[in-house]
Amino acid sequence: TYTNETESHVIAKELSLLERHKLEALTAQRKKIYVMSRFDEKSISEISTELSISPRTVENHLFVSRREIREFIKQCI
Template sequence: MITDNEKTLRFRKFFLENFPKVKAFAWKILKSEDDAEDIAQDIFVKLWDKPELWIDRDRWDSYLFSMLKNYIYNFLAHKSVELHYIEDTAEKIRLSELDVENDMTEELYAKEINLLLKMAVEQMPEQRRKIFVLSRYRGLSNQEIADKLQLSVRTVERHLYLALQDLKKIILFLFFLCLR
């Protein structure tokens, strides 16, 4: 049975002989000094808890490097999952930003079109504007408008037709303007 002091001395010797080799091997694969050092340290911490693997062992090199290869494999697999998660998250964020941007753009276009339509209604002759407002904004029927303004239903229909034609021209103009 070995004492704790002996165990510490043997591990120190084992560590000093092998840590640089393990770290160098990990660096060759990972091309990252920090990752190579982290993996090498993890391996030696695990080995400290299992002295039977390194005390009085003549050929521990194969076990040590098998352990290292498994650590590197697991590390790379974890990095791959992590990278995939980051890419998915970035894509979701990018799409949500596009949705917000599209929503804001659509809202802005809708406000601009609404403003242009209001301006067009304000530019209509007074009688046509009154009839249009009563019909579209207040929801009155053609008969109700005719009774209220003391006009024939046919006159109301004609004014509504002309008002809608004016607005249609503006909408078509905006449509062709947006296609450019």
């Protein structure tokens, strides 16, 4: 079990690095919204209010950025 936990930790760390690498390639607005959602754990309504944009725009940016990051990680695996 210890080996499995160590391996899982290493894989998770590598995936996190890939995510952050692709994050740098996103547009400024998408990057900001993704970071606020993923790392700052803010809701769509909180992001919408803070950035003065519609919740639907936030949803669209999150959808596209998540898809781009997911596709990038799939290509790397």
